[in-house]
Amino acid sequence: MALFFLDSRLNYFAPARVALATVLYPIQIAAAIPSDLSHWMGDFFEDRDQLRNRNNKLESMQLLSGMRLQKLQALERENMRLRELLGSSFRLTERVVVAELLTIDLDPYFQQVVINKGKRDGVFLGQPVLDVSGVMGQVTEVYPFSSRVILLTDPSHGIPIQINRNGLRAVAAGRGLGKPLQLEHLPHNVDVREGDLLVTSGLGGRFPVGYPVGTVKSVHFPEGRPFAEIAIEPTAHLSTSRELLLVLPIESLDNTNEEPEVTVEQANGSE
Amino acid sequence: MAQNRPQGRIILLMTIIIAMILVIVPIPDSLRLFRPEWVLMTLLYWAMALPERVGIGFAWIVGLLMDMMLGGTLGILAFSYALVTYLILNFHLQLRQYPLWQQALIIMSLVLLVNIIKVMFSPAVASWYVWAPAIVSTLVWPIVYAVLRKIRRVFGVS
Numbered sequence: 001m002a003l004f005f006l007d008s009r010l011n012y013f014a015p016a017r018v019a020l021a022t023v024l025y026p027i028q029i030a031a032a033i034p035s036d037l038s039h040w041m042g043d044f045f046e047d048r049d050q051l052r053n054r055n056n057k058l059e060s061m062q063l064l065s066g067m068r069l070q071k072l073q074a075l076e077r078e079n080m081r082l083r084e085l086l087g088s089s090f091r092l093t094e095r096v097v098v099a100e101l102l103t104i105d106l107d108p109y110f111q112q113v114v115i116n117k118g119k120r121d122g123v124f125l126g127q128p129v130l131d132v133s134g135v136m137g138q139v140t141e142v143y144p145f146s147s148r149v150i151l152l153t154d155p156s157h158g159i160p161i162q163i164n165r166n167g168l169r170a171v172a173a174g175r176g177l178g179k180p181l182q183l184e185h186l187p188h189n190v191d192v193r194e195g196d197l198l199v200t201s202g203l204g205g206r207f208p209v210g211y212p213v214g215t216v217k218s219v220h221f222p223e224g225r226p227f228a229e230i231a232i233e234p235t236a237h238l239s240t241s242r243e244l245l246l247v248l249p250i251e252s253l254d255n256t257n258e259e260p261e262v263t264v265e266q267a268n269g270s271e
Numbered sequence: 272m273a274q275n276r277p278q279g280r281i282i283l284l285m286t287i288i289i290a291m292i293l294v295i296v297p298i299p300d301s302l303r304l305f306r307p308e309w310v311l312m313t314l315l316y317w318a319m320a321l322p323e324r325v326g327i328g329f330a331w332i333v334g335l336l337m338d339m340m341l342g343g344t345l346g347i348l349a350f351s352y353a354l355v356t357y358l359i360l361n362f363h364l365q366l367r368q369y370p371l372w373q374q375a376l377i378i379m380s381l382v383l384l385v386n387i388i389k390v391m392f393s394p395a396v397a398s399w400y401v402w403a404p405a406i407v408s409t410l411v412w413p414i415v416y417a418v419l420r421k422i423r424r425v426f427g428v429s
Contacts, residue, residue, distance in 0.1 A: 020339040027288060027340070031295040104295040107341035108303040109390070141342075148342055178300065239300055 021143035028104050028114060028146070035103040096130070096245040097121070102146065103242070108177055111137075111154035115244060118145045123246060126206055130245040134212040134235035135159065135200060139246075149244070152181060152213070152234050161213050162201040166191055169201050172213060172232055180217055183230035188221045192230055208247055279428035283324070286313050286422060287333060295340060304400050307408040308382050309415075310337055314352060315378060316419045318359040319366050321428070330356035344392060351388040355381040371413050379409040 099117040127139040137151040153174040162169045172181045196216040202209035214232040290309035317325040334352030383405040
């Protein structure tokens with residue numbers, strides 16, 4: 001019996017996992033029913049005034065973001081031209097697919113969620129997952145009808161980031177349920193301030209460049225320790241988002257040799 | 272008796288499945304660490320009540336499903352569920368004689384054992400939180416026991 005759990009550490013059982021996951025899917029669906037139902041009831045009994053208010057708010061938001069988008073397109077074009085002048089490549093904007101969270105709780109010691117899109121919908125291993133306000137995590141296991149997403153806050157997950165203000169690159173590692181992320185291995189003289197925005201750096205090839213990851217919450221330089229302690233608050237609503245965006249693959253990664261692929265094998269968020 | 276058998280088996284499986292649903296039903300984040308181990312308690316009840324029906328192999332399979340459900344390393348819960356079921360099967364005659372609170376204490380130690388095994392093999396940092404499910408499970412054990420005994424009597428599972 002001990003053999004079984006030694007073996008399972010070595011990934012021999014991937015097909016078995018897929019089969020078991022398929023068997024368990026109905027149970028997971030059943031467990032999600034109560035909260036889905038309460039959501040549905042909430043939608044159903046929303047009165048006209050509320051709906052109208054929300055509609056107004058959404059329309060004005062749509063107007064605002066449409067305006068910003070116009071500007072953004074011009075900027076994007078300009079950026080592309082400048083990059084062409086510099087002779088480096090430019091990635092087009094990524095396409096996304098919307099997936100929905102299955103509202104179930106998993107082991108509180110792992111920061112993982114299950115989503116309702118699987119192999120059938122073209123989900124693949126390592127696919128980045130976003131929500132409206134930032135990066136949430138990446139896909140760790142793909143089953144036929146569902147897949148498992150590891151969140152930024154999982155202790156075994158690290159994401160390559162850079163600071164938006166000065167371009168400093170680092171790895172942000174998870175610390176578990178409800179705790180902020182931590183920037184790893186930065187020396188004491190590092191230029192990080194509270195409130196700095198961190199975006200994905202695109203190193204490691206998993207996450208697309210330039211999506212917000214978090215903001216710096218506190219910076220400490222403990223005496224007698226080699227590295228700084230920098231806590232990061234994720235911008236994504238990790239515990240409340242229900243709709244997630246799965247980023248589809250961009251064109252081949254070969255032409256991105258402007259960035260040296262170093263240091264960041266941690267990005268592959270282990271099992 | 273003979274025609275009772277398949278029905279009893281279905282009821283038994285149903286209780287396990289309901290317990291599994293209870294384990295993953297969403298609750299507020301702050302309470303998640305204090306969730307009682309429904310499946311383990313159900314399994315232990317059946318092991319105590321019907322040791323000839325619920326064996327180590329059954330416990331192992333339930334544990335494997337739980338592993339998959341909770342997303343841990345495959346086999347950890349399978350192993351630990353089988354282990355505690357073995358312990359229960361060894362002592363089921365004595366356990367049945369014990370008063371309820373004493374049973375609950377035994378259950379606490381077994382749930383704690385499972386949690387310690389789980390934390391030992393997972394990347395999570397061990398903290399006093401391993402006690403949380405054990406203590407909560409102890410508190411709800413009398414309810415689980417009463418409900419499952421009622422189910423067993425009403426549906427004649429034997």
